[in-house]
Amino acid sequence: MGNTIISTGWAPLxxxxxxxxxxxxxxxxxxxxxxxxIIIEDHHRSAAAAIGNHLQPLIAAKDGRYTITVAGESxxxxxxxxxxxxxxxEERGARTAIxxxxxxxxxxxxxNHATRMADIGWVGTNEVRLDLLDEHLAAATAGEESITKPxxxxxxxxxxxxxxxxxxxxxxxxxxxxxTLLDNVDTRIFIARNRLETMAARRQRGRxxxxxxxxxxxxxxxxxxxxxxxxxxxxxxRDYEVELPG
Numbered sequence: 001m002g003n004t005i006i007s008t009g010w011a012p013l014x015x016x017x018x019x020x021x022x023x024x025x026x027x028x029x030x031x032x033x034x035x036x037x038i039i040i041e042d043h044h045r046s047a048a049a050a051i052g053n054h055l056q057p058l059i060a061a062k063d064g065r066y067t068i069t070v071a072g073e074s075x076x077x078x079x080x081x082x083x084x085x086x087x088x089x090e091e092r093g094a095r096t097a098i099x100x101x102x103x104x105x106x107x108x109x110x111x112n113h114a115t116r117m118a119d120i121g122w123v124g125t126n127e128v129r130l131d132l133l134d135e136h137l138a139a140a141t142a143g144e145e146s147i148t149k150p151x152x153x154x155x156x157x158x159x160x161x162x163x164x165x166x167x168x169x170x171x172x173x174x175x176x177x178x179x180t181l182l183d184n185v186d187t188r189i190f191i192a193r194n195r196l197e198t199m200a201a202r203r204q205r206g207r208x209x210x211x212x213x214x215x216x217x218x219x220x221x222x223x224x225x226x227x228x229x230x231x232x233x234x235x236x237x238r239d240y241e242v243e244l245p246g
Contacts, residue, residue, distance in 0.1 A: 040080050040087075043240040048084035050242040051234060052092065055187060059094050059171060062186065066094075066171045067137045069179035071232075072191030073225055074218055081191065081236065082175035094170040099136060101176020103150045103159075104129045110157040116217060123220045125178050133174055137184040140172040177221060180228040190232035194222055 059066040070082040079100070086096040105112055105128055115122050129150070136147045144166060151162040166172070180188050229235060235243040 038079050038083055040084050044077060044080045044084040045088075047081060047236050047240050047242050048088045050244070051085055051189065052088035054234070054244050055089070056092055056094075058186070059089070064143060065140045065166075065169060066187075067141055067185050068171060068173045068187050068189065069182055069185050070173060070175040070189045070191070071177060071180040071225070071228060072236075073177065073194060073222060076191040076193040077236075077240075078175045078177075078191060081189070082173050085189075086171075086173060089171055095168050096171040096173060097164070097166065097169050099133060099149065099172060099174045101128060101130075101133065101174065101179055103152050104133045104176075105152065105159070108152050108157040108159050109154060117213065120216065120220070123217050124224055125181065128176070128178060130178060130181060133176075133179070134182045134184050137172060137174060137182060140166055140169070141184055177225060178228075180225075180231050187234065188232045189234045189236065190229050191236045192229055193238045194226075 055066070055068070068085070070078050070085070072078050082098050086098055089096045107115055107127070112127060132150070136149060139147050146163050146165050146167070148161050148163050151160050152158075153160060174182060174185075179185075180190055233245055237243065
């Protein structure tokens with residue numbers, strides 16, 4: 001199977017009341033307006049299939065929605081793995097939605113970069129409204145039918161809000177750098193690839209130019225994230241081999 005390229009550019013949203021009607025439940029509106037590109041490759045699908053096999057009975061056994069996090073460094077494949085896993089779960093009858101940590105940053109991208117430039121100490125978990133993301137996972141677990149979540153409009157460099165339907169969902173995945181720290185989670189997945197190993201992927205996606213300041217940011221993030229592996233239930237190795245519990 002070849003690569004799947006998902007462009008999350010500006011999609012028309014007029015007349016759409018329920019984000020699920022845009023297509024697959026794992027493509028909520030927040031993914032369509034990011035202006036990012038997600039390239040799902042065979043190794044993402046292979047890992048997702050193995051994880052899906054492990055999680056399927058756990059999801060079926062839970063009375064209520066199942067929550068998952070996918071974490072790792074920039075370029076490690078968080079978004080791709082989350083999308084591939086959502087696709088696997090959807091194919092097996094578990095409707096799935098993804099919450100992206102990128103939408104939960106306090107500042108929009110350009111403003112956040114300027115804040116980092118002014119104070120490198122800003123880099124870290126304090127940049128993100130992890131408490132709100134955790135609240136939204138708790139709401140999903142509690143059976144709420146919708147949440148009002150942040151939505152980053154990249155082109156405008158603003159953070160607005162959107163109402164995201166949770167109706168008929170069996171699984172909610174939160175993907176992002178620091179999501180292993182969240183509490184309202186049934187299974188934590190951690191991708192163990194560091195900033196040097198992810199450089200090619202970052203260049204492929206055009207996430208950022210390679211410059212000394214960006215590399216310093218990624219180095220700081222690495223120092224923060226590396227210990228999070230110990231909290232993970234499932235680890236994906238640098239070669240994308242899946243280490244399951246037990």
